[in-house]
Amino acid sequence: METPKISIHGKGSVHVVPDVTRITINISFRGKTYKEVYAKGKENGEWIRKILEYNKKPGNLAKSLYFDVSEHTINIYDDEGSGEIVDVVKDGFDLSQSIKIDLPIDKVLVNNIVRGVGKFIPNAQVTIGFTVQDPRPYQLKMLKRAVTDAKEKAGLMAEAAGAKLGKVLEINYHFSHLETYSQARNIHSNEEAKESTPDALDITPDDMVMSDNVDLIFEIITL
Secondary structure (H helix, E strand, O other), X not given: OOOOEEEEEEEEEEEEOOOEEEEXXXXXXXXXXXXXXXHHHHHHHHHHHHHHHHOOOOXXXXXXXXXXXXXXXXXXXXXXXXXXXEEEEEEEEEEEXXXXXXXXXXXXXXXXHHHHHHHHOOOEEEEEEEEOOOOHHHHHHHHHHHHHXXXXXXXXXXXXXXXXXXXXXXXXXXXXXOOOEEEEEEEOOHHHHHOOOOOOOOOOOOOEEEEEEEEEEEEEEEX
């Protein structure tokens, strides 16, 4: 005789207090030659390292997320106005670059970095957000809560059906990426960055809510 069983989905959530400010710097640049554009990307990285060191932070806090140099092309359309593309002409190269910096939550320090980027790196857009340095303790707490949630729901359902919850027969957990970042502010231009003040960046980060899921199968003991 097949063992009676019940399959339950459990969910566990935690509130996370951010302890890291993440600055993401996205830079675009167009030049005539690959060499010029590549050199500009390297120069941007050097400027960010210098800005960090000027503010008494290690230059290697700057981490490259993306660096790409691609051909810039222009579409040539039919003179008769049909909208048909008759030719594609190469016209220099485009740089697309993204760098992140994780810092303590310190509005004065963050403001100094933002102003430095605005002063020395043209065509830079800055995004400020918050995250946590070590998400693992929260992940473990979520999993424990998810299993407890499943067990409580299974026990309640078994009792309502006039039965008793037995042993765990199976646990299925499918790891998923857990988002531990919340965006707080966008700075769209060099002019805006250069005008930044500590008061303008006096942002209190909201708690982040993280959740995870697990599926459990329990034995059901009939009374």
